[in-house]
Amino acid sequence: MKIFYDSQCPLCVAEMKSLQSYDQQGCITLVDLHDERFPEQYPDIDRNQALKVLHLQDCEGTVWFGLDATYQAWKAVGKHRWLKVLRIVPIRWAADWCYLFFAKHRIAISKVLMPNQCARSGCNINE
Numbered sequence: 001m002k003i004f005y006d007s008q009c010p011l012c013v014a015e016m017k018s019l020q021s022y023d024q025q026g027c028i029t030l031v032d033l034h035d036e037r038f039p040e041q042y043p044d045i046d047r048n049q050a051l052k053v054l055h056l057q058d059c060e061g062t063v064w065f066g067l068d069a070t071y072q073a074w075k076a077v078g079k080h081r082w083l084k085v086l087r088i089v090p091i092r093w094a095a096d097w098c099y100l101f102f103a104k105h106r107i108a109i110s111k112v113l114m115p116n117q118c119a120r121s122g123c124n125i126n127e
Helices: 010-022 047-052 066-076 081-087 091-104 106-113 115-121
Strands: 002-005 029-032 055-057 063-065
Touching: 002 010, 010 106, 010 115, 055 066, 063 066, 066 081, 066 091, 081 091, 091 106, 106 115
Parallel strands: 002 029
Antiparallel strands: 002 055, 055 063
């Protein structure tokens, strides 16, 4: 499976590193949305949309978005049990709203929670 992530977001990078540390089978490929080769390699993935909401493409070619993508990624590494709760209606509705808020403001949140990483990486993409 491929996860299309924002390499300019310290929180996103931290989650991807954590996810990789559990990926003992090597089933996850991280794809940097800021890689200059991205548009040619993944013409079916809209970079602007993927920068707004996490995208994951599974081995069957299905594209998952937002918390569904997060759930699929953590499920692939066997660390998804607590995330199941976030996919139950009506909790799902609130969780998805919170995710979209977080995704929209992830750089500002990174600046507050991870100021040292922001100082190094710049955290300079549009918020």
